[in-house]
Amino acid sequence: MTTTTVTVPPTATLASTAAAEWWKLRSVRSTRWFLGGAAMIMLLMAMLESDDGDPTTNQAVPVAMGAVSYFVQYILAAFAMLAITSEFATRSITVTLVCTPSRTRIMLAKTAIVGSVVLVAGVLVTGLGVVASATRFDELGDLGVAQVVAVLKIGSYLALLAVLALGIGTLVRRTAGGLAVLLVLLLVLPEILSLVAERFGLDALGTAIEFTPTLAGSRFIGGEWEFGLVLLGWAAAGVIAGTWALSTRDA
């Protein structure tokens, strides 16, 4: 059979896969619950945190940072993880893979969308917290470039953490298991390792702990830019592990 006029149909690209991923996120209510929940908790913390009573210090950023390290980072990481584990739980991953057989492209598209959404949400939520607590502590006039940079750094930290969580979710596939691995990595591991390092006087181990995601995050936000690279490394490791798992294991 010969065809005379050939209409070349548009070929799917990374951009079209990313568009589909964006549509998937915006079309489930849980996205709004997660992001709204993060904002509510931030506001609550900004309202409840007590005044340090020292007029010379600026309290707004530390208050927002506290809310991020206690609550917001876990909410947004869980949100990122669910972007993939919910597909495994509902088996709709098969639909995704049939539409987009390239596992690498799916992983990159999810990383781009989840990372961007959490970056924007993280900056907005943190910014909201900073403004709210500055208002409360009558520090609004003190807000300047330093605070904006801090908010952007916290947003970047949250986005990179989200990408790591997405990678872990792709590797583990189950939400509960993925969250357990994430909590061990973020909370348990640094604590245990620092106890071990202290008990046995292992300085090298003590240094290594500084490279775990949460501690590297606080040093990055605290002004040590090189720790941003450490976070980037964690995120890249997550993406690579996720791509590997998606490519080599049966769906």
Next chain:
Amino acid sequence: MTIVRCLDPGGYVNSGTVIRLTNLTKRYGHRTAVDGLTLELQPGAVAGFLGPNGAGKSTTMRLILGLDAPTSGTALIDGRPYAELKQPARTIGALLDAKAVHPARSGRDHLCAMALSQRIPFSRVEEVLALTGMTEAARLRAGTYSLGMNQRLGIAGALLGDPQVLMLDEPVNGLDPDGVQWIRTLLRSLASEGRTVFVSSHLMSEMEQTADRLIVIGKGRLIADEPIENLLASTGTRVRGPHLRALADRLDAALWTGPDELRVPGLAPEQVGALAHQLGLMLYELGPVEPSLEESYMSLTAASVEYGAGA
């Protein structure tokens, strides 16, 4: 029924896509789900894929779609593995598991996400929704759907790319009689447009109405791959009359199936009728024994029922 094309009708459709499985084998641990399957699916026909539950039908489809990697052998679509297709949704439309939908997402959003990933316009989403009678229900969350509605949504998804090959795993499950009739008509019309239709079922009666060709598997192995007429072909004669003793004496294969009734496997009614005439016998009834497809299927798969009672 007309299938509305989503792109220029003078375009790429109807070149005829061939699916070829060669020695396809899949093992999960010690269990062999698909065992050396070799077959070819040609355009323009409905191929029924039959086998008891656990025979390897779904696994075969998953291997074709690259969801699982074969242990050995190949599954190629026009000579390429699924993962290398430039336009997967336009080449194969598949429905594997109707329930594989996020329950919180509406049917329309589910299809829109699929369409976006393939750069298929949203207008096509509305077309397939209309075609499957899901336009109204599409705004509801998929978690509220009945199994039948999920099947319709899944079929809408399979049709989205106006594909050359349609591959459906147990599509009539959960459909009401109207829905069953609808899908039969749809499959026939898609095949008549030159598409390849590959549809699985564990119900022979379903295939009897729809398929041109039957591929029967059991325990992952190919049992039969034949035009449906062959499996339905007459295999004997039933004869009834008052004095059949003489006839039974002349025919070694004859079996008494009643006090005045014989069954003669392997002989056509013409032959049995001629013999009866020769013997001067009066007959009340003479006719072919047409085994239902169900019967041939049961005898074909009897040895390979995975979870048979007492097995």
